[in-house]
Amino acid sequence: MHILVTGGAGYIGSHTCILLIEAGYDVIVFDNFSNASKESIKRVEKIVGKEIILIEGDIRNRNDLHSVFNSYKIDAVIHFAGLKAVGESVAEPLKYYDNNIYGTIVLCEIMAEHNCRSIVFSSSATVYGDPHTTPIKEHFPLSTTNPYGRSKLFIEEMLRDLYISDNTWKIVLLRYFNPVGAHASGTIGEDPHGIPNNLMPFIAQTAVGKREYLNVLGNDYNTHDGTGVRDYIHVMDLADGHVKALNKINSFNEVMTINLGTGNGYSVLDMVKAFEKASGKKVPYQIAPRRAGDIAKCFADPTYAKEVLDWEATRSINEMCEDSWKWQSNNPNGYKEEK
Numbered sequence: 446m447h448i449l450v451t452g453g454a455g456y457i458g459s460h461t462c463i464l465l466i467e468a469g470y471d472v473i474v475f476d477n478f479s480n481a482s483k484e485s486i487k488r489v490e491k492i493v494g495k496e497i498i499l500i501e502g503d504i505r506n507r508n509d510l511h512s513v514f515n516s517y518k519i520d521a522v523i524h525f526a527g528l529k530a531v532g533e534s535v536a537e538p539l540k541y542y543d544n545n546i547y548g549t550i551v552l553c554e555i556m557a558e559h560n561c562r563s564i565v566f567s568s569s570a571t572v573y574g575d576p577h578t579t580p581i582k583e584h585f586p587l588s589t590t591n592p593y594g595r596s597k598l599f600i601e602e603m604l605r606d607l608y609i610s611d612n613t614w615k616i617v618l619l620r621y622f623n624p625v626g627a628h629a630s631g632t633i634g635e636d637p638h639g640i641p642n643n644l645m646p647f648i649a650q651t652a653v654g655k656r657e658y659l660n661v662l663g664n665d666y667n668t669h670d671g672t673g674v675r676d677y678i679h680v681m682d683l684a685d686g687h688v689k690a691l692n693k694i695n696s697f698n699e700v701m702t703i704n705l706g707t708g709n710g711y712s713v714l715d716m717v718k719a720f721e722k723a724s725g726k727k728v729p730y731q732i733a734p735r736r737a738g739d740i741a742k743c744f745a746d747p748t749y750a751k752e753v754l755d756w757e758a759t760r761s762i763n764e765m766c767e768d769s770w771k772w773q774s775n776n777p778n779g780y781k782e783e784k
């Protein structure tokens with residue numbers, strides 16, 4: 446089976462390619478490299494011991510997509526391609542609506558023209574906004590606070606409408622919580638450009654000495670130690686969720702909306718402690734003001750994923766930190782060194 450992986454050179458996509466290939470799928474990576482390096486796929490090839498078809502193209506470009514669908518009989522698409530920086534989405538909303546929403550429209554149109562109607566989409570826990578309670582179940586009310594989040598929510602709605610118009614589509618919407626960690630080889634991982642927005646890469650860069658200290662963004666939340674609580678999930682567990690979704694996609698008779706999280710909530714300070722233990726390095730920090738738009742607590746109820754995909758996260762917070770550290774300490778400058 447040929448699987449088109451849009452955004453397959455990025456953080457989650459590259460890890461998912463490994464498990465797809467190990468599960469026997471033929472993978473075609475399609476990426477415009479706006480936030481990725483070709484080196485990630487070279488390293489995936491080393492891990493799996495196989496060449497990967499890599500196509501440089503943009504999901505908004507019909508010719509780029511037609512040429513892929515004309516060259517290969519694609520059975521399903523895993524659609525990771527998208528922009529994901531919340532702050533940038535506030536500053537440049539049209540860029541996000543164009544890339545994420547328009548890009549998905551073009552992708553679905555071309556898929557239908559080539560008779561491919563199976564898609565697994567990367568959604569986000571951001572669509573729950575500030576949840577009234579935790580753990581979060583899939584039927585909780587949806588709301589968003591920024592253009593990035595709105596792009597995810599609109600795409601979910603668009604894909605639901607698409608299914609209503611033609612129920613031969615097979616659609617799985619996976620709502621990720623907070624992906625962290627890296628492949629256990631330490632050769633691929635998250636490679637943020639510039640100053641990281643997310644906690645884990647910031648902690649890792651502080652531990653390796655690239656940054657002086659971590660700003661803990663608020664210690665007056667209603668949580669066990671006052672700092673923000675999230676559901677950190679190992680990227681290889683997340684990747685496994687995609688393989689399970691794909692394995693079952695033909696058996697679904699409705700649009701499936703599924704949380705991918707562990708069900709555990711850890712605070713910023715819990716993460717600092719766990720990272721120090723796993724790396725043997727100190728992570729200096731200082732308390733700073735809250736970040737606009739942040740919420741106190743966000744963690745999943747992952748029971749539906751267990752029920753319908755037979756999937757659950759298995760890797761501990763210690764493994765998440767150890768693997769992040771292996772990647773960060775072996776590749777202090779990300780993929781740049783070997784370019």
Ligand code: NAD
Binds near residue numbers: 479480481
């Ligand atoms: P990433 O930036 O590492 O990967 C996205 C990939 O898509 C990159 O390789 C980028 O070059 C590519 N891309 C972007 N626009 C494209 C376009 N128009 N055409 C072709 N390729 C394009 O991000 P990631 O962390 O791997 O996230 C993957 C998906 O999961 C994204 O859709 C993201 O919004 C979603 N998601 C991520 C998180 C997270 O915290 N990492 C959480 C929830 C959801």
Ligand code: UFG
Binds near residue numbers: 570642673
């Ligand atoms: N934090 C710090 N210092 C930092 C960065 C973050 O204390 O330098 C704190 C935040 O305040 C929050 C926690 O660490 O309490 C996690 O923050 P992240 O930015 O890593 O993650 P968020 O949960 O805020 O957001 C992430 C993605 C969003 C996505 C959301 C839900 O960045 O795109 O998860 O999936 F929408």
